[in-house]
Amino acid sequence: QNGGTCIGSNMCQCRRGYSGRQCPPRGLEREEQRQPATPASAHGRECSGEGCRLRKEIHDMTQRERQLYINTYKQAYTQGDLLALLRSHEANFHTGIHTPNQFLPWHRWFILRLENILKKINCSVVMPYWDWSLSSARPWNALVWSGAPHYYGGDGGGTCVSSGPFQSGQFTPATSWCLRRNFVGTTPSSLVVNDVLSTPCGDFTDFELRIRGELHNTVHCSIGGTMCSVKAAEAPDFFLHHVYIDKLWDDWQKKCSPYNSHFRSLTSSMTAADGTAASDMVDLSNQPGGVCVRYQSSRNPFARRLRRIFAHVPVAMIAKNLPCTVQDPPASEDGQDLFRVSRAERGRLSQFMAKPKCRKVGGIINQLPNHRQGIGNPFRKVAVAGGNLGFSLNDLKDLANV
Helix, strand or coil: CCCEEEEECCEEEECCCCCCCCCHHHHHHHHHHHCCCCCHHHHCCCCCCCCCEEECEHHHCCHHHHHHHHHHHHHHCCCHHHHHHHHHHHHCCCCCCCCCCCHHHHHHHHHHHHHHHHHHHCCCCCCCECCHHHHCCCHHHCHHHCCCCCCCCCCCCCCECCCCCCCCCCCCCCCCCCCECCCCCCCCCHHHHHHHHCCCCCCHHHHHHHHHHHHHHHHHHHHCHHHHCCCHHHCCHHHHHHHHHHHHHHHHHCCCCCCCCCCCCCCCECCCCCCCEHHHHCCHHHEHHHECEEECCCCCHHHHHHHHHHHHCCHHHHHHHCEHHHCCCCCCHHHHHHCCCCHHHHHHHHHHHCCCCCECCCCEEECCCCECCCCECCCCCEEECCCCCCCCHHHHCCCCCC
């Protein structure tokens, strides 16, 4: 339909004359053919003895799971508990919740509070996340932005969203008359994400700054509109993004045994968190109320191959051997301004985000050296004609023999 062809489990490429957000229906059809049967619990049954909550990448959920989440979220939006929670984010936007000692644990608490509210309506609902690194060069072509009722709708061009379940007339934010989006640019690539995750366990300061300033802030204002404002939490997209940020924190924590000690000593209540301290939120397996949470990594075949590559090939080697045009753009200044990133923090971020050494190529094949454990030459056959294609690491899927 609409001339679209699917090139990945969450990306569509359209024929000339159609945009990525017009062609997802064919991708949706193919995706639904791959979906496993939905368990009874997804329909709100068999929820006693919950066990550990499993949060999935949104494209890995079944259509019924996504629809259940969206329907439950919209139902909760008409109730006082959720509206009060979202307004608290706006009210405290610049009063501590985006500072190093609170950003990660506060938003983990915020996600948990929303999830608990949704579970009062339907006990089987679990929060999804969007791994924007898997489609970083063309993030707005990802299926999550299609107009299907079980996805999130598309761009608004700076004004009201006009497709999907959150379009104007079907969804009204807490303090605005419509949900706005203004898709712009790209999102950080898997290369950047894995570089952030490679931060040593003992260097929490740099890890926190990069996940907040380089990843979190950038995506907020790449989505734009409501997301690039103090009313960001009123956008349903907010939780897709923040649950992924929380997963990345969990991924980094798993490298350290025991969990990173930075927050263990922070036992005073966080801002507007109902008496919850940062130290209460460190262990995902033991959240307030005895809640256990686990994250399922993306099952996208490309994501699996990337994990295999990053497990054996140093990030620095990959960056050094990619064409210069593949390197990620600098973070959005709008995002740094919105979240009031200090001059000192911006200076430190600029050191990480300076363009790394890379190969200047044009019309030649760029190759990585062979590496250990049989990975071989994961990016052989990567040809860059003219050196100006501007694709990111994530677009090597159909070009790399891995």
